Amino acid sequence: MMERRCARPSAGAPGIVATAATRLRRAARTYEILVSASLRGKMQYRLDFLGSTLIQTLMGADNILFIGAVLWRFGPVMGWSIFDIAMLYAVSRMGNGVYMLFCNELDRFELYMVNGDFDTLLIRPWPTLFTLLARGVGIDRLAFLAQGIAAAALAAPRLVSTGVIGGWDALWLLASVAWSALLYFAVGLATAAAGFWIVRIEELQVFTMNAPSTATAYPLDVYPSWLKWVFVTLLPLGLGCYVPLRFILDKGGTALNLLWPALASPVAVWAALKLWKTGEAHYTSTGT
Amino acid sequence: MRQWPDEGSIGAEQGQGGSKVHAAVRQWRVLAGKGFAQNLQYLASHIVNTIASVVFGLIYIYVWRAVTPESGFGAYSSSMIAQYICINQTTAWFTQFGMKIRQRMVQSVRSGRVAVELARPVDFFWYHMSFEYGGQVYSFMFRGLAVGLVLSLLAQLRLPESASTWLGALASLAIGGYIGISLNYLVGISSFWTNEIRTLSWVLFSLEALLGGLSMPLEVLPRPLELLAKASPFAHLAYYPARIYLELSGPAPILAAGLAWAAVLTIVARRVTSRARRRLEVQGR
Numbered sequence: 001m002m003e004r005r006c007a008r009p010s011a012g013a014p015g016i017v018a019t020a021a022t023r024l025r026r027a028a029r030t031y032e033i034l035v036s037a038s039l040r041g042k043m044q045y046r047l048d049f050l051g052s053t054l055i056q057t058l059m060g061a062d063n064i065l066f067i068g069a070v071l072w073r074f075g076p077v078m079g080w081s082i083f084d085i086a087m088l089y090a091v092s093r094m095g096n097g098v099y100m101l102f103c104n105e106l107d108r109f110e111l112y113m114v115n116g117d118f119d120t121l122l123i124r125p126w127p128t129l130f131t132l133l134a135r136g137v138g139i140d141r142l143a144f145l146a147q148g149i150a151a152a153a154l155a156a157p158r159l160v161s162t163g164v165i166g167g168w169d170a171l172w173l174l175a176s177v178a179w180s181a182l183l184y185f186a187v188g189l190a191t192a193a194a195g196f197w198i199v200r201i202e203e204l205q206v207f208t209m210n211a212p213s214t215a216t217a218y219p220l221d222v223y224p225s226w227l228k229w230v231f232v233t234l235l236p237l238g239l240g241c242y243v244p245l246r247f248i249l250d251k252g253g254t255a256l257n258l259l260w261p262a263l264a265s266p267v268a269v270w271a272a273l274k275l276w277k278t279g280e281a282h283y284t285s286t287g288t
Numbered sequence: 289m290r291q292w293p294d295e296g297s298i299g300a301e302q303g304q305g306g307s308k309v310h311a312a313v314r315q316w317r318v319l320a321g322k323g324f325a326q327n328l329q330y331l332a333s334h335i336v337n338t339i340a341s342v343v344f345g346l347i348y349i350y351v352w353r354a355v356t357p358e359s360g361f362g363a364y365s366s367s368m369i370a371q372y373i374c375i376n377q378t379t380a381w382f383t384q385f386g387m388k389i390r391q392r393m394v395q396s397v398r399s400g401r402v403a404v405e406l407a408r409p410v411d412f413f414w415y416h417m418s419f420e421y422g423g424q425v426y427s428f429m430f431r432g433l434a435v436g437l438v439l440s441l442l443a444q445l446r447l448p449e450s451a452s453t454w455l456g457a458l459a460s461l462a463i464g465g466y467i468g469i470s471l472n473y474l475v476g477i478s479s480f481w482t483n484e485i486r487t488l489s490w491v492l493f494s495l496e497a498l499l500g501g502l503s504m505p506l507e508v509l510p511r512p513l514e515l516l517a518k519a520s521p522f523a524h525l526a527y528y529p530a531r532i533y534l535e536l537s538g539p540a541p542i543l544a545a546g547l548a549w550a551a552v553l554t555i556v557a558r559r560v561t562s563r564a565r566r567r568l569e570v571q572g573r
Contacts, residue, residue, distance in 0.1 A: 052487035062497040073354045169332035203333040215347045224353035227346060248290050 020242050030126065042139055049139070056143035057150075063217055064089050064151060078221045084164070085153040089217045090152035091173060093240040095180025096213060097145030101249035103185055109192040113199045116286045129189075129276060148177075159285025164249055172248050172258060180240030180259040186268035187212070187237060189276055196279030199286065212237040220250070239264055314416045315410065323422030331430075338431045341385070345377035347438040348503045362507050363536050369505065370443035375530040376502050377439055379461055381432030382424050383468040383498055383525040389420045393476030394485050402480075406565060413473065413557050420469045448535060456539025460529040463546035467521050470553035471496075477557070480564040495520075501527030521549040 030176045043049060067089065071082040080088070100107065112132070113116040121128045150172075160163045165173070191208045195201040212235040220228045231238035239261050247257035349370045356366040364372070393416065396402040406412055436445070448454055477550045482488075496502065499513075499522035504518045505525050517523055524546045531537040 055487050058491050062494045065498060066503060069510070070351075070355050070504065072510075073361070073508050074357065077351075160293050198332075200333050203337035203340070207336055207343065211340050211343040211347070214344065218347075218351055223347075223350045229351070 027126070027130065031134045034131075035137050038134075038136045039139060042136075053142050055091070057146040063146070063214065066136060067217065078219060079251060080219045080221070080249075081156045082175045084160075084245075084251070085219065086151045086155035087159060087165075087173070087249065088219065088241055088245050090148045090150075090155060090182055091176045092148075092213065092216050093144055093151065095184055095203075095208070095237075095240055097142070097148050098177065098181035099184035100138045100141035100144050100189060102137065102178075103133055103188055104141055105132050105136050106185075106188045107138070107205070109195055110199075110201045113201070114286060116220045118283065119285050122283075126161030128280060129273075169248050172189070172244060174242060175258075176244045176248070176261070177246070179265045180237070180281055182265035182269055183240040183261070184209075184213075186234045186265070186272040187235060189269070189272040192274065193276040193279040196283050207269070208235055209237075213234075216241055219246075219249075236264065236268060305402075312414075315414070316421075319410075319415060319418035320422030320425065322504050323419040323424075324426045326423065332429075334431055337386075338434050341377060341381070341431065341435045342438045345373060345435060346442070348377075349371045349439065349442060352457065352504075362505075364505055364507070368445065368534060371445050371534060372505060373503065374436060374439040374443035374445050376526045377531055378432045378436030379428070379464070379529050380502055380526060382428035382461060383529075384500070384502070386424070386427040386431065387420060387469065387470045387472045388423060388471060389416055390476040390485060390489055392416075393473075394479040397479045402568065406568065407494055412565070413554075416476075417466070417469055420472075421465065421499065421517040424465050424469065448533060450535075452539070453532065453535055457529055457533040459543055460524065460532050460539060460546060463543065464524045464526070464529055464548055466550050467524050467546065467553060470550070470557055471521065473557050474553070474560060477560055477564050480567050496522055496525060499523065500525040501530070515531050521553065524549060 001257040003053070056287075058192070064086070067085055068082065071077065071085065071089075076082070105112075112121070118128070121131045124131045156165070185207055188205075191201055191205055194204055198204070212231055215223070215231055216238040220231055220238050228238070232243060233239075243253070243257050245251075245259055247255065317422075336517070352369045352373060353366060356364075356369055358366070359367055360368065395403060405415070407485065439445075471492060475485055478488055479485050490512050492543070499506075499517040499520050501517065501523060502525070506514050506523060508514075509517060524542075528537065528542045530547065532539050532542060
């Protein structure tokens, strides 16, 4: 209650800053408590967790194995070598992995809509999205991140030794992972928000998340211009990985390739948040 | 609205139906019909998923167009691979995609409903197989064919002229569907022991994708892996039906191998079911 009083405008600018800092600390603490509880639950069966992560990492790499088999047989695709494509895959996969780690509950949001569990989030003293994300960290989805890191570790030495990347490029690659993760979050959040109207979103997720995620593991140069346009605008997962990597890996483009995702990612997140807020206002419980 | 016989009537029909074969066929028809009808409830979401499947097909067709040399490779020309992808994106809706059997079984075990299912006067494996088969026929008719129609415009899909090719491809597909459901059944029934089947589902999905030839002809794989894939049941899910349709392989040896795998998987599934029945611990409400 004391902290809420501090939020009054009369408290002045320093007061507002102090209040914001306090609220942020409280939010971080709450997030930490909720996430710890979720992790403790998931780590009850440690061996099962380690085994399943290992298996998922190895078996879920079928996409890169397909790319590897094709490139091994036919050579570079439109100027992209196997190492270039491995790095593209790594950035896309790591972006997806970060999203899965922190936003696992968005991926299974349909259950909240179908079972009426979203009701329980509405009565908490925090924004629903915050409470939802804090409910479960996708530590059992670490396989995505592991696959991305493994692909990057395989590709990076060759790309460095051939002079394709060097200097600041490592930083730009990390930034690309961050933009990619933000774009995954934006698309995932917008898709989940659609659940406020249509309830069942699992099939929609295949269209908005899985299809572009698969498509952007390849250089977008292989697609016709209309499909390429779809993957950098309407379903913009290609904007976070293909666009910057085209410039970083010397496949074309200008320094603007690094700027576009930096500008577009926050805008996409903002638009998705607005959609979430609008959808939340239209929410009708399905009951429990 | 059409009324389907209630579940209890299936056993009653079995007793009154005269021959056992007649009763088994009738049981299959009723359960498969139910599986088909249940899927009709989700038409809207299936339309969205169908669009996604078209996009997946487009992705693979364009990737293959970009990588295949002018002269093609092996028996495959560039156009042939586009047709191969088109066929597989269509038939996979029967042999791989959209199967609910694993989730249905794991939820049944978790809720304890499985005790009722096991007590029914219907063979447990046959019950799930029939129900899922009907669902997959629905998937193929309402989702697979729509995907195939759209992709065929891009891939310029050729229709075989020979009736024996059509029969061979359809028979191979029917066997592939049976094999696909059996594999999913084995993953589903593991929930009697583990209660959590996500990892095994991942393994199955990856093996189907890699060894089934869904998105690439198996000849692309390194030779030892190619031979392993061709000898595995997974190749009957996509690779062999497509090869027969494209008249790249004769149907007889493929159908014989497919039937052998179907028999082996049936025996394994029934043995595992028998053990699971003894292992059962009823949980939930």
